[in-house]
Amino acid sequence: MSEYILETQHLVMQFGGLIATNDVSIRCREHEIVGLIGANGAGKTTLFNMISGQLKPKSGKVIFKGNEIQGSSPHQACRMGIGRTHQIVQPFADLTVLENVMVGALLKHASVAVAREKAEAILEQVGLTPRRDVKGGDLNLPELKRMELARALATEPELLLLDEVMAGLNPTDCQGVVELILRIRDSGMSIILIEHVMKAVMSLSDHLYVLNQGCLISQGSVEEVTNDPAVIASYLGEKKSAET
Amino acid sequence: MKKLVRKPGRAFGVLLLAALLLFPAVVSQQFTINSFCLVFLYAYWASSWNILGGYTGQMSLGHACFVGLGAYTTAVLFSHFHCSPWIGLLAAGLVAGLASLVIGIPCFKLKGSYFTLSTVALCHVFRIVFNTNSTLFGLETGAAQGMKLPWRGGLAAMQFLDKRSYYYIILGMLLLVLLVSYAIKRSKLGYYLAAIRTNQDAAASLGVNVLGMKLTAMFISAFFTAMGGGLYAMFLQYIDPNSVFAYDLSVKIMVLAVVGGGGTLWGPIVGASLLVPVQQILNSRLGANLAGLALAVYGVVLMIVIYFMPKGFLDTILRWLRKLREKLGKPKEGQVCR
Numbered sequence: 330m331s332e333y334i335l336e337t338q339h340l341v342m343q344f345g346g347l348i349a350t351n352d353v354s355i356r357c358r359e360h361e362i363v364g365l366i367g368a369n370g371a372g373k374t375t376l377f378n379m380i381s382g383q384l385k386p387k388s389g390k391v392i393f394k395g396n397e398i399q400g401s402s403p404h405q406a407c408r409m410g411i412g413r414t415h416q417i418v419q420p421f422a423d424l425t426v427l428e429n430v431m432v433g434a435l436l437k438h439a440s441v442a443v444a445r446e447k448a449e450a451i452l453e454q455v456g457l458t459p460r461r462d463v464k465g466g467d468l469n470l471p472e473l474k475r476m477e478l479a480r481a482l483a484t485e486p487e488l489l490l491l492d493e494v495m496a497g498l499n500p501t502d503c504q505g506v507v508e509l510i511l512r513i514r515d516s517g518m519s520i521i522l523i524e525h526v527m528k529a530v531m532s533l534s535d536h537l538y539v540l541n542q543g544c545l546i547s548q549g550s551v552e553e554v555t556n557d558p559a560v561i562a563s564y565l566g567e568k569k570s571a572e573t
Numbered sequence: 574m575k576k577l578v579r580k581p582g583r584a585f586g587v588l589l590l591a592a593l594l595l596f597p598a599v600v601s602q603q604f605t606i607n608s609f610c611l612v613f614l615y616a617y618w619a620s621s622w623n624i625l626g627g628y629t630g631q632m633s634l635g636h637a638c639f640v641g642l643g644a645y646t647t648a649v650l651f652s653h654f655h656c657s658p659w660i661g662l663l664a665a666g667l668v669a670g671l672a673s674l675v676i677g678i679p680c681f682k683l684k685g686s687y688f689t690l691s692t693v694a695l696c697h698v699f700r701i702v703f704n705t706n707s708t709l710f711g712l713e714t715g716a717a718q719g720m721k722l723p724w725r726g727g728l729a730a731m732q733f734l735d736k737r738s739y740y741y742i743i744l745g746m747l748l749l750v751l752l753v754s755y756a757i758k759r760s761k762l763g764y765y766l767a768a769i770r771t772n773q774d775a776a777a778s779l780g781v782n783v784l785g786m787k788l789t790a791m792f793i794s795a796f797f798t799a800m801g802g803g804l805y806a807m808f809l810q811y812i813d814p815n816s817v818f819a820y821d822l823s824v825k826i827m828v829l830a831v832v833g834g835g836g837t838l839w840g841p842i843v844g845a846s847l848l849v850p851v852q853q854i855l856n857s858r859l860g861a862n863l864a865g866l867a868l869a870v871y872g873v874v875l876m877i878v879i880y881f882m883p884k885g886f887l888d889t890i891l892r893w894l895r896k897l898r899e900k901l902g903k904p905k906e907g908q909v910c911r
């Protein structure tokens with residue numbers, strides 16, 4: 330078995346005439362936080378969808394813990410140990426926050442009572458305890474994002490895919506999530522995160538990949554990537570000018 | 574009284590059950606007993622439907638096909654193989670359960686109203702097959718003429734001259750399906766079904782085997798529905814394709830559950846207890862005057878009910894109870910059992 334918990338090899342995904350990801354190969358080591366950045370429509374979410382089984386790649390491989398898993402269904406991917414959050418939040422609107430998280434926890438704990446305890450602990454961890462009895466449909470966006478994270482954590486994954494969990498959060502909340510992600514990693518998980526909040530990605534990532542129009546244009550340490558002229562031209566530059 | 578108001582669910586349930594158990598001792602009029610049997614049976618079917626339609630959100634409009642399969646399995650085993658209906662009912666459940674898996678695998682590829690339409694179509698297929706063939710698998714089923722069961726009498730044959738015996742059997746079955754529903758609701762399966770009902774893609778990414786869970790729910794639902802079908806055959810001593818594989822019956826089962834309160838434990842019971850008698854009264858009062866009038870009036874009653882209580886009877890009743898409790902003082906305490 331290789332030192333990488335996840336490896337994608339030459340992933341290609343096409344929607345009609347649009348090539349959403351073109352020959353994308355990324356790797357994630359155990360206990361590593363890998364950042365994935367790129368402009369809107371670059372194909373980041375599509376890449377996640379192929380890893381977690383929502384989409385079957387047109388060609389290429391997804392290798393998780395040494396096994397090829399491309400084309401397996403979402404629930405199989407989750408059972409193998411890949412947890413994910415959705416960029417467009419997917420709450421169980423008429424279940425309470427606690428029940429939402431319990432659905433995740435039931436994967437590893439068939440007993441409802443145990444799953445409830447487990448879910449309560451995770452709500453505490455992400456700071457949603459005061460909202461535990463509120464219906465999923467009644468949460469605001471930052472809370473929904475945290476509930477997504479809590480549900481994914483509840484399945485006790487080995488690899489966690491986080492799709493813009495900080496979008497729409499204020500800087501203080503962002504800092505809270507950054508710390509939470511570091512704690513999750515320290516508990517032994519590997520994490521790949523898509524994020525537009527640069528400060529957060531830069532401070533979290535051990536390794537960074539940059540996608541642009543479906544192609545990987547750069548990768549390396551945060552320093553290497555931020556100094557890469559191609560990245561500055563296509564993404565960071567644009568980002569900078571947008572921020573100022 | 575205070576206790577009853579504080580814990581309406583449990584106290585009321587116990588009282589009601591006691592009353593229902595004693596009822597036949599007091600009233601022996603066959604007509605009344607007969608009416609109660611039908612209310613129980615419809616409540617039983619609506620509860621069975623609820624496991625798939627309510628808990629899982631898969632709106633089947635073809636449950637009559639399980640009623641029919643159950644009725645015919647029990648009747649054929651009884652008539653041709655001298656098999657006791659007590660065993661026949663189990664066989665009925667298994668036959669329909671297996672059929673539901675065969676049906677479910679293609680139908681669950683469809684979502685929402687397409688799934689519903691496919692169940693309607695399937696039930697029609699069954700009705701036509703049973704209507705046009707006088708033997709199936711080499712066994713006499715009488716095509717459109719149906720089957721009249723031979724009289725053997727007694728407990729083993731589940732044939733009684735006094736309808737009160739059926740009263741207790743059907744009531745027992747109703748309690749059984751309620752118990753099973755309650756257990757499902759509180760189990761891992763129940764949480765998974767609720768998750769699928771609300772957002773099946775989210776459920777899948779949390780490791781829920783959506784198709785597997787839907788098939789499980791469908792199997793359980795079909796199993797119990799078909800046992801009710803077998804019971805129906807013994808109760809009437811006669812079955813024919815147009816009455817058991819009837820689209821009307823599918824609709825009726827669904828309406829009782831949904832109007833009562835789909836997805837809740839007591840909703841289907843409440844729905845059947847209120848609506849089946851309305852229909853019976855309308856039929857006996859208006860049925861003789863003008864064909865279809867009773868049905869038309871029933872339709873209007875349904876429309877009114879759905880307009881004023883869009884979330885079902887149960888929800889409205891619980892809200893009234895809550896108001897009543899507040900009036901009687903001591904709010905907050907105690908939870909309403911759903």
Ligand SMILES: Nc1ncnc2c1ncn2[C@@H]1O[C@H](COP(=O)(O)OP(=O)(O)OP(=O)(O)O)[C@@H](O)[C@H]1O
Pocket residue numbers: 344347349367368369370371372373374375376416
């Ligand atoms: N199911 C789909 N059908 C058709 N086109 C799709 C589908 N999913 C994504 N696309 C297209 O593929 C491209 C990549 O989309 P993707 O969602 O992966 O981008 P992204 O990098 O996640 O962008 P963002 O930062 O906005 O979330 C986009 O042009 C998008 O419109």
Ligand SMILES: [Mg+2]
Pocket residue numbers: 373374375416
């Ligand atoms: Mg995206």
